[in-house]
Amino acid sequence: MSEKEHIDTKNTVSAEDLKPASAPTEALEDKITELEEEILQLKDKNTRLIAEQHNLGARLKRDFDTKKQYAIANFAKEVLDVGDILKTGLANCSDKDSEHFKGMEMTLDKFYHILKQHGITAIDSLHKAFDHSQHEALTSQETDEHEPGIITQVVQEGYQFHERVLRPAKVIVSKKVSQDS
Structure with missing residues (x-):
């Protein structure tokens, strides 16, 4: 066979070659569809895992x-007793002009200042x-000066944290x- 005939036979396409190979193509298209669905499921799962991780981080914080x-x-509750002791000491100090009194007064002022810096404040009660959520009634006192249910005396200061x-x-x-009185 000549070289030209050999080239012609190579480039010759038969009618059989032009028929579509439907079975392998359909199988590939099905596989592509299946893989695309799997990709969508994995993307959804990944998005959910990221959201769950974010929520967990926020919850932990x-x-x-x-x-x-x-x-x-809890610490502040225990420290409040120190302030009460200082306040009682000041109230019972006979020499209000002494350096000792002034030093205790400055210490108590600093104590209250530090409490306030950390969001701890006295409950305004008088x-x-x-x-009942802020006060503990020790007793009641008959009076015409106030309507019933009004706080007439604070025995021990209450405090709140925020x-x-x-x-x-x-x-x-x-x-x-x-009426009996």
Whole structure:
């Protein structure tokens, strides 16, 4: 065979060659569809895992912050007794002009300042309506000066850490004067 005939036979396409090979093509298209669906499922799963990880991180941070606040609150509850002792010492000091008195007064002022810096404040109670969530009534006192349920005396100061009560104020509450008195 000549070289030209050899080239012609190579480039010759028969009718059989032009028929579509449908079975292998359909199988490949099915496989592509299956893989595309798997990709979508994996992308969805990945997105959900990322969101779950983000939520877990946020939850852990919130839990840490809450535990930190509770730790501060527990410590502050115990330290409040020191302030009470200083306040009692000042109230019972006979020489209000002494250096000792002034030093204790400055110490107590610094104590209250530090509490305030950390979000711990005294509960304003005197002449306010009794609130069982902030006050502990030690007794009641008959009086015409105030309506019933008003705090007439604060026996021990109450404190709160932000909006949470650390220690309720111990108070005496007014009540209506009875007819028998």
